[in-house]
Amino acid sequence: MTEPVDDEGKIPRPESASPGSRHPTAPEAEKTTTQAVTSPTSAPAKRNAFTELMAPKPKAPISQAPQSMASKASQIVRGVWRGALIEYIEHPERFPDKVLRVTPNTVLIKDAFPKATIHLLLLPRSPAHYLLHPHSAFADPAFLAMMREEAAVGAQLAAAELARKLGPSSASNRARDEAMGKGGVPFDELPAGRDYAAEIRVGTHAHPSMAHLHVHIISRDMHSERARHKKHYNSFVTPFFVPLADYPLVEDDVRRETGFQNGNLKKELVCWRCGQNFGARFAELKKHLEVEFEAWRAE
Amino acid sequence: MTEPVDDEGKIPRPESASPGSRHPTAPEAEKTTTQAVTSPTSAPAKRNAFTELMAPKPKAPISQAPQSMASKASQIVRGVWRGALIEYIEHPERFPDKVLRVTPNTVLIKDAFPKATIHLLLLPRSPAHYLLHPHSAFADPAFLAMMREEAAVGAQLAAAELARKLGPSSASNRARDEAMGKGGVPFDELPAGRDYAAEIRVGTHAHPSMAHLHVHIISRDMHSERARHKKHYNSFVTPFFVPLADYPLVEDDVRRETGFQNGNLKKELVCWRCGQNFGARFAELKKHLEVEFEAWRAE
DNA sequence: TATTCCGATAGTGAC
DNA sequence: GTCACTATCGGAATGAG
Ligand SMILES: Nc1ncnc2c1ncn2[C@@H]1O[C@H](COP(=O)(O)O)[C@@H](O)[C@H]1O
Ligand SMILES: Nc1ncnc2c1ncn2[C@@H]1O[C@H](COP(=O)(O)O)[C@@H](O)[C@H]1O
Ligand SMILES: [Zn+2]
Ligand SMILES: [Zn+2]
Numbered sequence: 001m002t003e004p005v006d007d008e009g010k011i012p013r014p015e016s017a018s019p020g021s022r023h024p025t026a027p028e029a030e031k032t033t034t035q036a037v038t039s040p041t042s043a044p045a046k047r048n049a050f051t052e053l054m055a056p057k058p059k060a061p062i063s064q065a066p067q068s069m070a071s072k073a074s075q076i077v078r079g080v081w082r083g084a085l086i087e088y089i090e091h092p093e094r095f096p097d098k099v100l101r102v103t104p105n106t107v108l109i110k111d112a113f114p115k116a117t118i119h120l121l122l123l124p125r126s127p128a129h130y131l132l133h134p135h136s137a138f139a140d141p142a143f144l145a146m147m148r149e150e151a152a153v154g155a156q157l158a159a160a161e162l163a164r165k166l167g168p169s170s171a172s173n174r175a176r177d178e179a180m181g182k183g184g185v186p187f188d189e190l191p192a193g194r195d196y197a198a199e200i201r202v203g204t205h206a207h208p209s210m211a212h213l214h215v216h217i218i219s220r221d222m223h224s225e226r227a228r229h230k231k232h233y234n235s236f237v238t239p240f241f242v243p244l245a246d247y248p249l250v251e252d253d254v255r256r257e258t259g260f261q262n263g264n265l266k267k268e269l270v271c272w273r274c275g276q277n278f279g280a281r282f283a284e285l286k287k288h289l290e291v292e293f294e295a296w297r298a299e
Numbered sequence: 300m301t302e303p304v305d306d307e308g309k310i311p312r313p314e315s316a317s318p319g320s321r322h323p324t325a326p327e328a329e330k331t332t333t334q335a336v337t338s339p340t341s342a343p344a345k346r347n348a349f350t351e352l353m354a355p356k357p358k359a360p361i362s363q364a365p366q367s368m369a370s371k372a373s374q375i376v377r378g379v380w381r382g383a384l385i386e387y388i389e390h391p392e393r394f395p396d397k398v399l400r401v402t403p404n405t406v407l408i409k410d411a412f413p414k415a416t417i418h419l420l421l422l423p424r425s426p427a428h429y430l431l432h433p434h435s436a437f438a439d440p441a442f443l444a445m446m447r448e449e450a451a452v453g454a455q456l457a458a459a460e461l462a463r464k465l466g467p468s469s470a471s472n473r474a475r476d477e478a479m480g481k482g483g484v485p486f487d488e489l490p491a492g493r494d495y496a497a498e499i500r501v502g503t504h505a506h507p508s509m510a511h512l513h514v515h516i517i518s519r520d521m522h523s524e525r526a527r528h529k530k531h532y533n534s535f536v537t538p539f540f541v542p543l544a545d546y547p548l549v550e551d552d553v554r555r556e557t558g559f560q561n562g563n564l565k566k567e568l569v570c571w572r573c574g575q576n577f578g579a580r581f582a583e584l585k586k587h588l589e590v591e592f593e594a595w596r597a598e
Numbered sequence: 599t600a601t602t603c604c605g606a607t608a609g610t611g612a613c
Numbered sequence: 614g615t616c617a618c619t620a621t622c623g624g625a626a627t628g629a630g
Contacts, residue, residue, distance in 0.1 A: 081614060113615075209614045228615095229607080280623090283606065380600055380627065412601075506599035527601095528621085534599070564599075579609090579621065 009097025011112040012087030034101040034157070073131045077211040085212040089125050100157060106150045108157070111216075115227045115236060117165060117293075118158045118200065118219040122151050123212060130212045134204040135256060137213050138247035147215060151202050151244055154217045159196040162219050166297040170194045194299065203243040205235055206261045215244055222272060223293040230282055231265050237272045238264035308396020310411040311386030333400040333456070376430075376510040384511040388424050399456060405449045407456070410515070414526045414535060416464060416592075417457045417499065419516040421450050429511045433503040434555060436512050437546035446514060450501050450543055453516045458495040461518050465596045469493045493598065502542040504534055505560045514543055521571060522592040529581055530564050536571045537563035 077083030092099045092107045100120065101108040111119040124130050124147060129137045138144045167173055172194040179185050202217050218236065227233055234240060240261050242249070254260050269278040269285045273292045278285040376382030391398045391406045399419065400407040410418040423429050423446060428436045437443045466472055471493040478484050501516050517535065526532055533539060539560050541548070553559050568577040568584045572591045577584040 084614080280607065383600080504599060508599045530599075539599080560599080582620065 009095060011095070011098060012084045030104040032101070032103040034153075035099070073211075074127060077131070082209065082211040085121070085123055085210050085214060086130075089123050089130065089212060101153070103150065105146055108150070108154045108217075111218075113226045114218075115224050115232055116219045116222050117224065118162050118217075119224070120154055120158055120217040122147065122154050122215040122217060132213060134208065134213060134215075134242070134247075135206075135249055138204075138244075138249075141248075144247055148244060151215055151217060154215075155197060155200045155202055158200045158217050158219065162199060163194070163196045166194075166196070169297045171298055201236075201241070201243065202245070203241050206240050206242055206255055206264075207258070216241070220272060221289075221293050221296055223289055227286075230269060230280070233269060233282075233285070234265050234267050237270070238267055240264040308394060310394070310397060311383045329403040331400070331402040333452075334398070381508065381510040384420070384422055384509050384513060385429075388422050388429065388511060400452070402449065404445055407449070407453050407516075410517075412525045413517075414523050414531055415518045415520050416522055417461050417516075417518040418523070419453055419457055421446065421453050421514040421516060423512055431512060433507065433512060433514075433541070433546075434505075434548055437503075437543075437548075440547075443546055447543060450514055450516060453514075454496060454499045454501055457499045457516050457518065461498060462493070462495045465493075465495070468596045469598065471598065498595075500535075500540070500542065501544070502540050505539050505541055505554055505563075506557070515540070519571060520588075520592050520595055522588055526585075529568060529579070532568060532581075532584070533564050533566050536569070537566055539563040 074083075074086065078086060088095060088099060088107050088109050092102045092109075095109070098109045098112065099107060100110065105125055107123045107125060109121050109123065111121050124137075124143070126143070129140070129143055138147070170193075172191065175191045176193045179190050199220050200217060201220055202215060204215055208214065216236070222233060222236060239255050242255055249256060268280065269282060270276070271278070271285065271288055271292060273296060276288065278288065376385070387394060387398060387406050387408050391401045391408075394408070397408045397411065398406060399409065404424055406422045406424060408420050408422065410420050423436075423442070425442070428439070428442055437446070469492075471490065474490045475492045478489050498519050499516060500519055501514060503514055507513065515535070521532060521535060538554050541554055548555060567579065568581060569575065570577070570584065570587055570591060572595060575587065577587065
């Protein structure tokens with residue numbers, strides 16, 4: 001009963017860690033595979049379609065945690081809930097329903113408890129980085145650049161899937177379709193279809209709970225049965241959510257301060273779309289988000 | 300189901316207001332009657348044992364509410380919960396199990412929802428005063444003096460009853476009894492018995508809910524099934540409780556400030572006896588108060 | 599800063 | 614992080630001869 005009810009595939013559970021999976025080293029090949037976010041006919045990815053990431057280039061890591069320590073920490077979190085994401089990193093082929101894309105550097109998955117219509121996680125596979133705090137990990141420019149590149153791909157996938165889910169309701173798309181139907185309108189002058197990518201946000205939580213570094217790729221609607229309490233909501237609509245574009249954070253960025261972030265999570269509930277304040281009345285916010293969702297999807 | 304389960308007598312209910320009780324004037328005699336707080340053999344007071352209070356001396360009332368307004372307010376609050384105490388004032392004879400003492404100026408009753416082992420209320424009978432806020436009413440020196448005198452009597456009754464309830468457990472009393480038993484000890488040199496009056500506190504709530512002026516006469520233990528939430532507790536152990544001895548309050552006394560008093564009611568729970576902080580964990584405080592009560596009663 | 603009922607919210611432990 | 618359980622908190626009603 002600990003698995004989500006609204007999705008089809010299995011997710012890693014603490015006791016599922018296999019004894020043979022303890023040495024995430026020695027990659028043999030590099031290959032990238034991408035699947036549609038939801039493809040009714042897509043066959044599960046074959047096991048040999050995945051490979052592992054070589055340890056990062058010997059350029060001096062900025063992290064405070066040397067790889068030996070990271071390995072030790074990796075052992076510590078393995079098998080407990082905080083370490084559940086390692087399974088996607090080391091064994092993406094085991095979760096064909098969850099894994100959208102695998103590269104030597106990253107795994108892109110569907111969040112098992114999505115807090116919005118689209119909610120993906122981008123996981124780096126480098127053991128030298130994947131146990132670092134995001135603020136530390138993204139102080140490494142090369143690593144940050146790599147993650148930004150992959151996050152952009154993920155955001156495009158997310159936007160495409162959002163379009164698929166919302167498309168028929170979109171007013172801007174309807175306008176475009178009508179114009180196209182009339183014919184005779186130069187392509188450049190067609191009304192633009194809806195910019196779904198603009199509805200996708202990419203970033204981290206200032207204080208992640210899951211041990212392995214992950215970047216949230218999430219639609220902004222916060223319309224999900226899995227968004228169940230204030231902390232869920234505020235972790236995405238307040239500065240607790242740190243856009244990937246804002247990295248690296250300057251040394252005195254207020255978002256590094258624990259007190260500031262605890263305050264963000266306890267803030268009163270404010271509609272992300274219209275700014276209405278619901279105080280602590282989460283149920284009322286949820287009802288309101290239903291209405292906002294319908295308006296937003298029809299934009 | 301709206302009446303307390305832990306006491307025997309009936310209490311006023313809104314619908315019990317009788318049509319003939321609307322003119323609390325024209326006293327015919329002055330008589331004072333006092334009953335033991337609990338006297339197993341005491342017969343209910345006879346109806347004619349009670350009389351009503353003459354309107355106060357024509358000396359200028361300090362109140363902002365002239366008697367005509369007070370009368371109107373009296374009409375307004377009659378019949379709703381905020382006005383329930385008027386029944387004791389006008390018809391003390393109807394509540395023989397609740398009324399302990401009746402004078403021309405006051406009625407002393409047992410609180411129907413006692414927040415401690417002993418919890419009495421002293422009610423003034425003067426319509427010119429009984430709807431005033433305590434801070435206003437006790438700006439009248441003569442009225443304050445009268446109430447202090449009666450409160451002192453009430454506190455003595457409360458102390459006596461507390462002695463009756465706790466006496467057998469008291470270490471100081473045991474010491475005194477032993478010394479007396481030995482004989483030959485001059486009366487002056489006997490160990491003092493426990494000073495129960497010192498365990499009784501007398502004062503008001505800074506923002507009363509019951510409309511008619513009342514002074515709480517309460518033992519300090521806060522050991523009662525009826526003390527059920529933070530507001531109950533903090534209204535007696537923080538500066539929200541204003542000792543009668545502190546009146547009249549100076550104009551800029553912080554205790555007049557609503558914000559200050561709201562803060563007091565929301566304060567974290569702190570044991571009145573040992574200072575231990577229980578945060579918001581009321582159930583734990585209650586458990587702790589059980590232990591403290593046994594230690595306190597054995598002092 | 600009345601009591602009572604009741605549902606929403608918040609905090610806790612998870613072997 | 615989720616889940617299940619419980620405690621705490623917060624609003625509404627309280628009346629109707
Ligand atoms: N077993 C899992 N598989 C996939 N996603 C998960 C799993 N457990 C938790 N999550 C998600 O991981 C994210 C961790 O959030 P955070 O650590 O606050 O950045 C949340 O959005 C969870 O819904
Ligand atoms: N019907 C009643 N009869 C006697 N005491 C009452 C009644 N209703 C409330 N009380 C008490 O009156 C007090 C009013 O407290 P407050 O207005 O806060 O000073 C509380 O201690 C209540 O327990
Ligand atoms: Zn809104
Ligand atoms: Zn204590």
